Amino acid sequence: MDDLASIRQVADHFELPVSTLHYWERRGLITPRRRSGRRHYTADQIYRIALIQLWRTTGRMTLDEITEILAERTDTPDWRDTVTARIAAIESQITQLTTARGYLRDLLTCPHDAAPEHCEGFRARITLPAAEHR
Structure with a gap:
């Protein structure tokens, strides 16, 4: 499990407030793993965070659009x-x-x-x- 990055590491790496990662989690965009009650991210989740940030900044996508794209439901x-x-x-x-x-x-x-x-x-x-x- 040493391949997990802490929420602080991820937030610092992407220059995001931790609260943004919390919000994206509440929106269902990312799913951290818990270790001792603290959020940690796998490589796949980190790539997903990078993609969301890229779409928000350069693609100028709304969170609703991103949610729609990343939804894993068959009715979208x-x-x-x-x-x-x-x-x-x-x-x-x-x-x-x-x-x-x-x-x-x-x-x-x-x-x-x-x-x-x-x-x-x-x-x-x-x-x-x-x-x-x-």
Whole structure:
């Protein structure tokens, strides 16, 4: 049983508060082993913790999404559907961020004394509504 890592070791390794590991346990995401009443983690559980942390930080997944993916019940949707939806959301965010970066770069090319809404590069990206003819 020496291959078990204590909760403190795992928390320190992943730079997580111990309370986060307790919460993930209450949510059913991880299942530590108990030794003398203290939580310890197997290598498989540590990989699971790494995966959850990765999904939370870089995949920007909610705990509900992670729970759905990691559920071991047969009545949950295919976890690939959740991953596919997350990929689509990330791709949409990438598009939005790329557009925002373009606008901001255009603003940086403006003369320092010009108001941002008067910048030619910015104005070139904007479509104005058609004027009403009376």
